[in-house]
Amino acid sequence: MPFVAIAFAKIFDTLDATTLSFGRTQLSLLDLFQLALSALAIFVLTHYLNRVLRSIVLRRFIYEQGIRYIVANLLSYGLGSFLFIAMLQTSGINLSSLTVVGGTLGLGIGLGLQNVTRNFVxxxxxxxxxxxxxxDYIRFQNIQGYVREVSTRAVVVGLKDGSKVILPSSLLIENQVINYHYETQTVRLTVAVGVAYGTDPVLVTETLLMCAYSQACVVKTPPAQVIFQNFGDNALEFELWVWIEEQYMGQHPEILSALRYTICFYFKRNGIGIPWPQRELWLKNPEAIAKYFHPDLDLPSLSDPAPQEPTISLSQVLKSSDYFSGLNELEIRQLVEIGQLQSLQSEEVLFRERDPADGFYIVISGLVEVYTEKLGRVLASLGPGSFFGELALMLGIPRTASVKAKEKSLLFVVRFPQFEQLLQSNPDFREAIINALGEHQGELMRRKEELATKGLLTSEEEDSNIMNWVRKRLQRLFG
Structure with missing residues (x-):
């Protein structure tokens, strides 16, 4: 230890003895080392103070995050600059001698950092x-998304695909930006549609308005509007204007998609046709080209295409289910839209007896086997087009059998979270499901007794009326 102390003492003496001149000021290497440590300490203190001010202190007094950002920067960097200048003055450095050098250096830096300065301002x-x-939800050129961060250099915009775009601040100041949240509570969406000539415009208006108010996110004030835009070449052109709350603006592609699906469904139901673009061709001299047509010409036929495996129509399979047969095409489409595909390898177990019901399944390809481990017996083999598990999902009943794949299989599955979200967001769909269940009261009674035997019924949902019990059961399971 004495040897180490002596070595450090000699190093400090050497650093203290070696001096450098800065104009009229002389500083030793030891002084420069101490200045560097002090500058580092000031930098760390400034950074820590900035973070504490933004996240803790100013949060109690200033609501807007952008204003907190500015105040925190001014206070922390101002204190840091003051401490740095005071440190230089205390060390004996004459700052007036650095004025010319600093001015020249600042001019060069300013010319080289014009873009940085413009973005900062x-x-x-x-x-x-x-x-x-x-x-805020903004649109800048072809970029649309929520503003996630606003700083003195850039604005970070979160896109719908999960990525982030960093835009220099000067671009948003110097160019046109659409802000869907600026001093407004509602945003208008537009759906353009054309109908065939001869269609009753009043019927079109009524149908479009009914479609608009069938969407839960469409507000009633201001009311939806149907605008008769034009007499087009092939169609009567209408626009449906609907307003949504600004908080749903990030979901506008899904909302527009749902509106178009709904319009297509109700147009078909009401006999309203959407025409194809049509063109008529008139031949001035048909006899001049008649010689080029040979009705008796035996043209070579194309070879027959290779036979293809029949495809499974999910909507038709769902309609064949006792519990979904009462749903209309629009409600069936909503079920198909929330589903997912799941593949199974041969002998892979999908679920076992007494597992909680997490979804219902449709076999698209392959073969699955339903069996009971308790009895050691195969109950059924299900191929393409078969479905299972729908009642267990809707009533929260544990699985009564196990299922595994007998060969490589592909399944379509509607899982509990998506089914729950559909029931919560669509009251009409929920009522349709309840009505469909009401057609099978005998099965419901058996399932209810089974739940009671296993102690899975709560006192809150107990009711002698089976339909009231179904409503309470759905309310408890899906909210």
Missing amino acids: SGVTLLVEQKVKIG
Whole structure:
């Protein structure tokens, strides 16, 4: 230990003895080392103070995150600059001698960092004026998404695919930006549609308005509107205007898709046709080209295509189910839309007896086997087009048998979370499911007794009326 102390003492003496001149000021290497440590400490302190001010202190007094960002930067960096200048003054450095050098250096840096300076000023402008804030849904050129961060240099926009786009602040100041959240509570969506000539415009208007208000996210005020746009070449052109709350703007592709599906369904039900573009060709001299047509010409026929395996229609399979046969095409489409594909290898077990019901399944290809391990017996073999598990999912009944694949199989599955979300967001669908279940009261009674025997019925859902019990059961399971 004495040897180490002596070595450090000699190093410090050497550093202290070696001096450098800065104009009229002389500093030793030891002084420079201490200045570097002090500067590092000031930097760390400034960074830590900035974070504490933004996340803890200013949060109690300032709601807007952008304003907190500016105030925290001004306070922390201002204190850091003051401490740094005071440290230089205390060390004996004459700052007036650095004025010329600093001015020349600042000019060079300013010319080289014009874009950085422009982005900084633009970022401060955005933060102060609050035209674009965190949480706003904006559109800039072909970029649409929620603003996730606004800083003095850039704006971070989160896209629907999960990625982030970093936009320099100056672009948003110098170009047109559409902000769907700026001083508004509702945003208008537009669906353009054409109908065949001869269709009653009043019927079209009534149908479009009914489609608009069938969507839960469409607000009643302002009311939906149908605009007769034009007499087109092939169709009467209409636009459906609907308003949604600004918080749903990030889901507008899904909302527009649902509206178009609904319009297509109700147009078909009401006999409203959507025409194809049509063109008529008139031949001025048909006799001049008649010689090129040979009715008796035996043209070579194309070879017959190779036979293909029949495809499974999910909608038709669902319609054949006792519990979904009462649903209309639109409600069947909603079921198909929330489903997923699941593949099984040969002998892979899908679920076992007494497992909780997490979904219902349709066999698209392959073969699955339903069996009971308790009795050691195969109950059924299900091929393409077969479905199973729908009642267990809807009533929350544990699996009464096990299922495994006998060969490589592909299944379509509607899982509990998606089915729950569909029931919660669509009251009409929920009522349709309850009505479908009501057609099988005998089966429901048996299932209810089975749940009671296993102690899976709660006192809150107990009811002598089977339909009231179904409603309470769905309410408890799906909210």
